Amino acid sequence: MAMGLVLGLAALAAIGQTDSTSRSLVNGAAVEYMFPEQVTVAAGKPSDVALHFRIAKGLHINSHTPKDEFLIPTTFSIPDGLGVHLDKVSYPDGKEFTLPADPTSKLSVYTDEFVIQAKIVAEAGNHLVEAKLHFQACDKNICLPPKTIAVAIDVIGK
């Protein structure tokens, strides 16, 4: 009992600390995964899952098909070996966006909320999948570095 307490305190002293030193001019995450947190699908059969994301106010991210070869497309992926295979992904069309400083610029972007339709095939059982969304966000004057966020979904194959 006493030993457990000692170990617990030591572990807390070592790892139970929060990082308060990182700062950014853009507060919070540029893109946030909203839902679903859990889906139940037929095991071994392709199933559609609609994944909902929210983009921070004032920011946009490139669509899956940006109009410039150098711009980074938004992509969704599921790493291999998690018991869930990504069969197909359908991305929404981007909205046309013009940077105020250049009325001739035509970007294809997502803003506010967007939905990615994923067709997945799950093995039987419970799989905690950490899928990934890769994107690059900007506002009308600045761009943030490309980023990959985790998309955590509990997939139950029955």
Add this chain to the structure above:
Amino acid sequence: MRRNTLVLSAVLFIFATFAWAGWANFEYRKQATERLLASAAKGELVVDAATGAPEYVSPLKGKPAPAFALEDLSGKKVSLDSYKGKAVLVNFWATWCAPCKIETPWLVELRDQYAAQGFEILGVSTEGDGVGMDDKAAWDKDKAAIAHSAQQMHMQYPVLIDGDSIANQYGGLDELPMSFFVDRNGTVVAVQMGLTSKADIEGDIKKALGN
């Protein structure tokens, strides 16, 4: 005897646990201090009391520009120090940065206009994709994209790569484009974050030139 051994083992185990906790705590604090020092150069958006407009304030303003030596697209090392006596605009950009593509033609024109007075631009590519020289294929791909982009935008000034390696010294470079205007003595006289205007950039070039 057996009881004594058990007690001694338990005491040793507790001491070892505390020693490990102390070491982990020390490491954590050391890393936190390093992060704090690195972020100390970060700028902040401050609302201008008079206009109500947000203004970027950098702690590097009025201080010596952090020294660096980076490779250009031909593989030659280019150092900021070698431009002492000139006014230099250190412009951080990226191939994927749409506002940078609007700004760059202005920079090309302003460089032509002020080069004779001793003005130069160093365009430092900051891809922010975590690709290092150890991943040769990805590094070469990045380099090819930077060269292609620089050619497309007619960047006649030195284009340097691996700006990410000096990001901490220049405030983290969490937002692009980012421009540091350095005077002939190597002091940062102005900093601009994000796309501003050609007139604003020209104003700060004049400041760096001492006009």
